Amino acid sequence: MSRRLNSATIVGGALLIFGFISGYYSLQISAEADGSTGARTFPYIGAGIITLMGVLETLRGVRTAAAPLALTKRPVSIIGLMAVAIAYVWLITKIGYLFSTAVAAPLAMWMFGMRSPLGLIATAILCPAVYHFIFFELLGVFPPYGEWIDLLDILQGG
Amino acid sequence: MDILLGLATVFSSPALLGWVVLAALVGMVVGAIPGLTASAAIAMLLPVTFYMEPLSALAFLYVIGKSGRYGGSIAAILFNTPGTAASAATQIDGYPLSQRGLSSKAMKVATVSSIIGDFTGELLLIAGVGVIAAIALKLGPPELFAIYVAAFVVIGSVIGKSVVKGLASAALGVLIQMIGTDPISAVERFTFGSYDMLNGIGLVPLMIGMFVLAEVLSQIENRGKTIEQYEEPSSDEARARNRLTWTEYKPCMPHVIRSSFIGAFIGMLPGLGSAIAAFVAYGEGKRRAKNSEDWGKGALEGVAAPEAANNAVSGPSMAPLLTLGIPGSTIGAILVGVFLIHGIQIGPTLFLTSRELVYSLFAAGLVGIAAYGLIGFYGAAFVGRFITRIPTDILYPLIFLTSFVAAYSSRGSLFDVWIMVVAGFFGWMMKKLDFNPAAFVIAFVLAGGAEETFRQSLLLSDHGLLIFVTRPVALGFLSLGVATVFLRARALSREARAAALEDA
Numbered sequence: 001m002s003r004r005l006n007s008a009t010i011v012g013g014a015l016l017i018f019g020f021i022s023g024y025y026s027l028q029i030s031a032e033a034d035g036s037t038g039a040r041t042f043p044y045i046g047a048g049i050i051t052l053m054g055v056l057e058t059l060r061g062v063r064t065a066a067a068p069l070a071l072t073k074r075p076v077s078i079i080g081l082m083a084v085a086i087a088y089v090w091l092i093t094k095i096g097y098l099f100s101t102a103v104a105a106p107l108a109m110w111m112f113g114m115r116s117p118l119g120l121i122a123t124a125i126l127c128p129a130v131y132h133f134i135f136f137e138l139l140g141v142f143p144p145y146g147e148w149i150d151l152l153d154i155l156q157g158g
Numbered sequence: 159m160d161i162l163l164g165l166a167t168v169f170s171s172p173a174l175l176g177w178v179v180l181a182a183l184v185g186m187v188v189g190a191i192p193g194l195t196a197s198a199a200i201a202m203l204l205p206v207t208f209y210m211e212p213l214s215a216l217a218f219l220y221v222i223g224k225s226g227r228y229g230g231s232i233a234a235i236l237f238n239t240p241g242t243a244a245s246a247a248t249q250i251d252g253y254p255l256s257q258r259g260l261s262s263k264a265m266k267v268a269t270v271s272s273i274i275g276d277f278t279g280e281l282l283l284i285a286g287v288g289v290i291a292a293i294a295l296k297l298g299p300p301e302l303f304a305i306y307v308a309a310f311v312v313i314g315s316v317i318g319k320s321v322v323k324g325l326a327s328a329a330l331g332v333l334i335q336m337i338g339t340d341p342i343s344a345v346e347r348f349t350f351g352s353y354d355m356l357n358g359i360g361l362v363p364l365m366i367g368m369f370v371l372a373e374v375l376s377q378i379e380n381r382g383k384t385i386e387q388y389e390e391p392s393s394d395e396a397r398a399r400n401r402l403t404w405t406e407y408k409p410c411m412p413h414v415i416r417s418s419f420i421g422a423f424i425g426m427l428p429g430l431g432s433a434i435a436a437f438v439a440y441g442e443g444k445r446r447a448k449n450s451e452d453w454g455k456g457a458l459e460g461v462a463a464p465e466a467a468n469n470a471v472s473g474p475s476m477a478p479l480l481t482l483g484i485p486g487s488t489i490g491a492i493l494v495g496v497f498l499i500h501g502i503q504i505g506p507t508l509f510l511t512s513r514e515l516v517y518s519l520f521a522a523g524l525v526g527i528a529a530y531g532l533i534g535f536y537g538a539a540f541v542g543r544f545i546t547r548i549p550t551d552i553l554y555p556l557i558f559l560t561s562f563v564a565a566y567s568s569r570g571s572l573f574d575v576w577i578m579v580v581a582g583f584f585g586w587m588m589k590k591l592d593f594n595p596a597a598f599v600i601a602f603v604l605a606g607g608a609e610e611t612f613r614q615s616l617l618l619s620d621h622g623l624l625i626f627v628t629r630p631v632a633l634g635f636l637s638l639g640v641a642t643v644f645l646r647a648r649a650l651s652r653e654a655r656a657a658a659l660e661d662a
Contacts, residue, residue, distance in 0.1 A: 039340035042609040046333040053326035108555035
């Protein structure tokens, strides 16, 4: 990695890009008819501060030899868990809460080191049941139903 | 008088009393688990409290915050890992005491000091909050906006290693709050045509993502690391050595009293929080101590000072929240959500509209301190042993799964769950890159009020932005913000130069 491409220049660059994009979209917000302070002022100030901080951070990176960017020593674990998280939410929309939790729970346990097949099976059954009981029965939250199929529909004879 | 009525309310309601005691226990356990914080527990439990009475909900979360701060000391003393950032200073002397087989004594000192600090902070809050609220009622939009600006700047620049990243975190929080429909003109902002975005980003999923999912991501990186406890000898002689006597605790008292006031003062300033209070109190205690050479090697005073300070923060940090609507900490930011959910408007008028509720909350705080004090004094060692037996390969996946259902439960919306997932990854990245998640969240909560007062001020003004300069109180707070950034940047620059010289 080049000496100039360090954590400060990368973070500063990202802030600059974010600042510019949010500044551009702030300008798309409708202005007041009389040109006075309106809905776009605060977003524009926020974007301006982020851009300014981006400039300062980039300059720091250029002037000093900041450390190279190193986010994690376990990228596979982080990406894996995020993939499970995204897949879990997507599955809830498609197959409902019970089925998706029965898939996500053992996966999450496995990622954190559980290897017992019995434990993983128990997790797949107990987690959806317990969470469903606490949140959707006891607290009365309306459960998210799946578009394709939903165990709750089947159980309720729907 | 109000507080006596509040105490009567608490003691006459067994259910409320039960929630307070349960909160004392939950907070202590959560605070003692390395990696888990009271903020994370509160964020996760927040949706559950929507279904409770307002006072029970607020008291439950408020006491979790208090006992969570104390619980961090258990991990610091027993495992050489601070359970919370606020207990990192306790670790300096707490763990050496454990190594000498005096962990129970250290935990008793931590407990007694915590409850003295917490009671001091709570009593100062009770005595002073009415006066602050009366003053706050006289402030107009320009003054309030200047206070918001000072809060943004202090929160962004004082915590963390980098002023630039701290201020950027606060600005990001402001921008994210702007998503949705403008409450004044009903103009859409950053919605990109999405119907879900019209209502803006919910505080609850954002909090759960930033403090719970982000922590689970951090924990998966540390997978395989086991919590190690220094085994305490269980002989009669060891038990006798671990008894805490008044003669032993007496030298701690001056440090506890001083640190309690340091913590209470820092608590009133938005955003500084327990960790800073604990380190300031530790530094000040060591400077004034007769036995300063023993500090860092297992001095009981070195445990007492930071513990009194970090718990004394709790009560006074509620003052800016209740009187001005400015949360002084992440826990305060979450409590804003509880007030809003239950339809209670925070700010100076709170003392006119919900006076009984406020003082009952303070009373619940006092009862909560006594509860965690009793549980901690007699059961902290047991809590420590219990934590070493919690299998992390089950605990963190369960927290992971709970974060999804908790985020969904806040508004029954899967969009909120997506927000939580994005916020979780974003929060993890922020921590990794030395940004400031606390500044981000507090700024997110403050931004709405700041924008409203800014626009109201300009409507009042005949000379545009000059209104902020011509009003002395507003000018004072704006100057405070500028001075804070300048002083903090100069201090960090000096530190960097000193480090560079050492390296050379």
